[in-house]
Amino acid sequence: MPTPVESGTSELRDPRDPRDPFDVAVVGAGPAGLAAAVTAAAGGRSVLLLDAGERPGGQFWRHPPPAPGSAEGEDTVRVHHDGARFAALRRALAHHVARGRLTHRPGHQVWLVTRDEDGFLIESTPVHPGTAPVTRRARARALILCPGAADRQLPVPGWTLPGVMAAGGAQALWQGQRALAGRRVLVAGTGPFLLSVAGGLAEAGARVVGVWEAGSPRAWASRLPAVARVPAKAVEGLGHVATLARHRVPYLTRTVVREVLGEDRVRAARPARLDAAGRPGPAGDEVPVDLVALGWGFTPSLELPLQLGAATRLDADGSLVVTVDDEQRADIPGLWVAGEATGVGGAALGVAEGTLAGLSAAGRPTEGRAARRLRARIAAHRAFARAMHLAHPVPAGWSDWLRDDTVVCRCEEVDAATVRAAHDTLGADDARTVKMLTRCGMGWCQGRVCGLATALLASHHAGRAPTEADLAATAARPLAFPVTLGELAELGDEEGGFGGDAVGAGEG
Known part of the structure; x- marks a missing residue:
């Protein structure tokens, strides 16, 4: 067999013939x-x-x-x-x-x-x-x-300002480059991942002014059996809590970012409390920050x-x-x-x-004993994941914090009013039609940032729950990532080039 590339290097030395599977x-x-x-x-x-x-x-x-x-x-x-x-x-x-x-x-x-x-x-x-x-x-x-x-993202007024990042992006920047995206940081959204991000940034030297969690710890009360099946998760969570306590990071529940303020970059954020139905109340006082890290799951x-x-x-x-x-x-x-x-x-x-x-x-x-243990471990972790998802849902009233001019699709600069008008004026009752009429999800990121919001808004305006078709409309892409026209032309010229069915699987 030909000598493969040495793992971890960037210089490719694998001479394997592409016809040899x-x-x-x-x-x-x-x-x-x-x-x-x-x-x-x-x-x-x-x-x-x-x-x-x-x-x-x-x-x-x-x-x-x-x-x-x-x-x-x-x-x-x-x-x-x-x-x-x-x-x-x-x-x-x-x-x-x-x-x-x-x-x-x-x-x-x-x-x-x-x-x-x-x-x-x-x-x-x-x-x-x-x-x-x-x-x-x-x-x-x-x-x-x-x-x-x-990272899942939901639009909020001001989220296009420099200084607003996905929570995972802020964490990745530190882990991969040892660079802090801000010194006075707010971490907000929902889910245990926020604790990891806030704790990591605090340990790295940032001043984390707070974690604003949309959910409530009480939502876990009926799901403790799932936690008991994966005790390592509880230990991990307690470790994050201890880190936040050591750095004196405030942790607010049923609280969301109602608005991000700034001119050329972030200077402050305003909170809002959620009611029992997940609808945000009036915006609170400004909290000075230079980085807002938002995460709504993945x-x-x-x-x-x-x-x-x-x-x-x-x-x-x-x-x-x-x-x-x-x-x-x-x-x-x-x-x-x-x-x-x-x-x-x-x-x-x-x-x-x-x-x-x-x-x-x-x-x-x-089918042996080791495989049975492996399946049991998978079942336990899936049960925990289900409990986590149910305990930290996207707030039902999240769209209430949008203004008409709040950008939903950053690539194509489509605002919330345009998405609503696609339904009210043009009869767009699903995410695919909204995408076609407004260009939400047709920009450089191909819906990776705005896809969830587009699907949720389309179903909300239509008065129903999101469907598989709504989410597939923003997830399916004929090419997974951008390539040059030269590469496409070269591929199409080769025998067996486009392999038939896959190229028609999505929309550009």
């Missing part, structure tokens, strides 16, 4: 993808691991380049509560790469996946700075997609599964997720999906799902 390809090197790749390689299969990041770990285990004289990933072991698990996976990855079982292509953005009679055709583009944008093609008999998720990244036509369902948090069986198989032959794309539930769940997918895709036993 790998046994298993894994897309995404976060918790689920790493576990899937090393498990499949341990089963004796030839494995390709593709990831847009320069270093393995994904968003959860994001870490800076190693300091001179330090081993890759040492900072992650120190920073993350689950860093030891990452270190073990990282060692396994290096082990299989060194023995030629696994080819790791970091810095490669997969933008198109198609299926033919021989398996899967995967198109990716290098994203390393200074690398020419030339598509690399790979084939695989089996495919495991672990695309992860992105939206699974489904571009690649939807390209292949994988079946989906609505999860407990209202997200569109891929439907899988008890071995993480999707309904497309040869396709497995693991991690946040099957339901947002954290790194431990992702590792367990990725391990099970790797076993199954490699044809290894999935």
Whole structure:
């Protein structure tokens, strides 16, 4: 077998002929993808691991380049509560790469996946700075997609000001670059992730003026059995609480950002209390800040599964997720999906799902005692995730804080009044029609930022709950990420170029 690229380097040295298929390809090197790749390689299969990041770990285990004289990933072991698990996976990855079982292509953005009679055709583009944008093609008999998720965002007056970021973005900037996006920080939204972000920024030296949580801890009272099944989650939460207490960070419940104030950048935020129905009251006094980190949970990244036509369902948090069986198989032959794309539930769940997918895709036993323990762990973490989603929903009255001029789609500068007019004047009763008439979700981000808000507003104006079709309209894309026209032309000229059905799977 040709010598694969050394994991973690940016210079590609893998001479494998693209016509020679790998046994298993894994897309995404976060918790689920790493576990899937090393498990499949341990089963004796030839494995390709593709990831847009320069270093393995994904968003959860994001870490800076190693300091001179330090081993890759040492900072992650120190920073993350689950860093030891990452270190073990990282060692396994290096082990299989060194023995030629696994080819790791970091810095490669997969933008198109198609299926033919021989398996899967995967198109990716290098994203390393200074690398020419030339598509690399790979084939695989089996495919495991672990695309992860992105921060959910809801528009609020002033959220387009410099100094307003996704909570995960503020955390990633510190973890990946050791840079603070602000010195006087407000963290707001809903969910336990806010505690992690606030605690991390406080430990890094920021003055966190508060955590504004839209939910209430009392919502967990009826869900304690799910917490008891995953005691490590409770320990983790208590650790975050202790960090906030040590830094004297105020924690307000049933409180949201009603408005962000500033001219050329953020200078303050105004809170509002939520009533029992989730509707915001009057705005309170200004709180001076230079960074507002907003997080409303996570939206699974489904571009690649939807390209292949994988079946989906609505999860407990209202997200569109891929439907899988008890071995993480999707309904497309040869396709497995693991991690946040099957339901947002954290790194431990992702590792367990990725391990099970790797076993199954490699044809290894999935019925023994170890596999039963693995399934039990998955079931426990999924129960916890469901409890978390139900305890921290998007407030029912969130759209009440929008003004007519509040921007919903930043790329196309579409405001809330335009979205409402699409329904009231033009009869747009679903997200797809709203998208077509207003251009919400048709800009550079292709709906990754505004997709949830567009779907929720469309269903709200139509007087109904969001459907799978609403969410799919903002999640399906014919190309997962932007590529040049030259790459498309080159791909179309090649025999078997666009692989048939996938290009028509979404809307631009």
